[in-house]
Amino acid sequence: MHAELHDIRVRFGPLLAVNGVSIDISAGKVLAVVGENGAGKSTLMNVLFGLITPEAGRIVVDGSDRHWSSPQHAIRAGLGMVHQHFMLQEQMTVLENIVLCGEPVHFLGIVDFKAARRKLAEGFRQHGIVIDLDAKVGSLSVGQKQVVEILKMLYRDASLLILDEPTAVLTPLEKDRLFGILRSFAASGKAVVIITHKLDEVMEIADHVAVMRGGRLVSSLPLKETSKERIAREIVGGELPPPLKPAARQPGEVVLGVTDLRIAGHGMDIGPVSFEVRAGEIVGIAGVSGNGQSELIQALTGLRRTSSGAISIAGKRVESLDVHERRQVGLSYIPEDRQRVGLALGATVAENANAGRNDPRSFARGWFLDRAAMARYARGLIERYRIKVHGPGALASTMSGGNKQKLVVGRELSRGTPLVIAENPTWGVDIGAIELIHAELMRMRDSGHAVLLISTELEEVLRLSDRILVMYSGSLSNPIPAAEADRNRLGTLMTSRSAEARSAA
Structure with missing residues (x-):
């Protein structure tokens, strides 16, 4: 044809x-x-x-x-x-x-x-x-x-x-x-x-x-x-900026702590897994899709029950808290599925941009929403993240997939929480937007936030992470410093149960 x-x-x-x-x-x-x-x-x-x-x-x-x-x-x-x-x-x-x-x-x-x-x-x-x-x-x-x-x-x-x-x-x-x-x-x-x-x-x-x-x-x-x-x-429409590389820095206090966590999965139990993410670092989790990453992220964010173990955010135990309560403690989450989890497609860009904010007085007057304030905030995100949409009043469903992703990323990073969990944050976005999102994640890291990055894009994990873990068949490897990681080493861990792949308690 x-x-x-x-x-x-x-x-x-x-x-x-x-x-x-x-x-x-x-x-x-x-x-x-x-x-x-x-x-x-x-x-x-x-x-x-x-x-x-x-x-x-x-x-x-x-x-x-x-x-x-x-x-x-x-x-x-x-x-x-x-x-x-x-x-x-x-x-x-x-x-x-x-x-x-x-x-x-x-x-x-x-x-x-x-x-x-x-x-x-x-x-x-x-x-x-x-x-x-x-x-x-x-x-x-x-x-x-x-x-x-x-x-x-x-x-x-x-x-x-x-x-x-x-x-x-x-x-x-x-x-x-x-x-x-x-x-x-x-x-x-x-x-x-x-x-x-x-x-x-x-x-x-x-x-x-x-x-x-x-x-x-x-x-x-x-x-x-x-x-x-x-x-x-x-x-x-011009030259791309040179790729950013994280500057070496000493991480701070533990922001996300996971200890002996077990999760019941569909056909595969996850754990026990133990790891931590400190202030001022990006910890990357690499792995072939379907090895337990989704279940782990759902457990950390409150979308899935855990069987046993402990999760702490900013020093507070949260495994018994729901999604909203964990966000109030200090969690922002960029989900892989922007269609069903990240956005309300039938709501406007302004409504989605203001969802989950910790400062309700900034966009509400008593019992009523301040639509003008919500629109101003949304316009700020549209400009900063170069989101192509016909204004804050447009429905989220009218945006392209990549612009939906940029809206979710902008909303979550702008909350300024101690912990950011980013799950395949550049899925379906163009090369210019990838550079922007990577720069924003590194900016969060350099300003003292803790970032947990889960990505099936191995190059993304290698490029952004200070330490890397690999998930295989429900288990996490020991952390690997970024300077010691390469595609071959991570690729081996992604497809085998080597001794290095056993998570340390």
């Missing part, structure tokens, strides 16, 4: 989100669309998929002008899209999710699952896909769920596949498997589009790169005619 977008223009109220963009998508090629959060990447692809009707412009597929009335119309024409946040029914099996709304039926109206299995078997063989069709989707890893989304497109005979931030929360192994599938799709003649911010992955898989900034197309070039450095400059 060959698709063309000609002079596409999309407006949301006064905001011109996509401004006269034209782009070609060729069969047998992987196109990477890159740009800052809010640059218009996802909006442009949502136009191609029929989710957004443009104000102006043309969609041409295989030489014919097309006008989608809905995504179903685009799907019938051979397009498929995997969104950044998956759209799966977790209580249903893999096979049931794949055929949902496209079930093959017998003449009696009974779903013919055998026919669906036969159709998928050919795709499995051709593209090297391995997955249990009878497994419940809720039991799968993030990488496996993404394969299910891709299989939904394969089952519907999609010839053009669009993936929005496909590797945002994948492990390196899951990413390699995904790229193998996408290369196989392209080799079979399908057109593949990935929306991404990871330039190393662009250089690894793309045949062609389109850069957007401020709703406009900055460049569209074959990969061999550009470079990682040029793409980075085009994304941000």
Whole structure:
């Protein structure tokens, strides 16, 4: 399939989100669309998929002008899209999710699952896909769920596949498997589009790169005619600042203390784990997703009960306190899931920005909220964190994924609490925003706050941390000073139960 977008223009109220963009998508090629959060990447692809009707412009597929009335119309024409946040029914099996709304039926109206299995078997063989069709989707890893989304497109005979931030929360192994599938799709003649911010992955898989900034197309070039450095400059509109490195300093008193903590997990018990984070340091926890990091963070923040052990924040025992009480003691939390945990999508930016503040007199008058004060505070966060949104009164649901993340980061860091827990804080944000968030975390550290960083991005842990622990199969390694850590050593700990991986009590 060959698709063309000609002079596409999309407006949301006064905001011109996509401004006269034209782009070609060729069969047998992987196109990477890159740009800052809010640059218009996802909006442009949502136009191609029929989710957004443009104000102006043309969609041409295989030489014919097309006008989608809905995504179903685009799907019938051979397009498929995997969104950044998956759209799966977790209580249903893999096979049931794949055929949902496209079930093959017998003449009696009974779903013919055998026919669906036969159709998928050919795709499995051709593209090297391995997955249990009878497994419940809720039991799968993030990488496996993404394969299910891709299989939904394969089952519907999609010839053009669009993936929005496909590797945002994948492990390196899951990413390699995904790229193998996408290369196989392209080799079979399908057109593949990935929306991404990871330039190393662009250089690894793309045949062609389109850069957007401020709703406009900055460049569209074959990969061999550009470079990682040029793409980075085009994304941000200039040179990136040099990477920051934490300055050596002596940490202070213990802010987060964890002693012999045990947590009941789904299929895997966590602990006992013991560690501490001191004022003026960043302690990083690395590990392959699914080894207990989520359960540990939920226990520390009050979202999950512990079986035994002690947690202290700023010298106060908190394991029996709820989420709100722990935040009052001195905890800020940047969650991995900004959609369900970090934000109330139906509320405004101002309401989300002021949520959880410890100074209610600053944004309330007696029993009533001071909307003007809330808006002023939100505008400060919008400016400081370069959040692209149409003002404090806009709904959080209208922002791009990366701008939602910047709002959560700005809100939590601005609270100035003794402890910050940051869980994959740069998930789905662009390179400019990554630099900003990293700088803010280091600023918190240098001003005497304690930061616990949990990230599946190994480079992020290595770059920011003063000490590093590795989580594997529910256990934590002994802490490793940053000066002694490297990718090979951490990689070994992430995949084995070596002696070094046993947590010290």
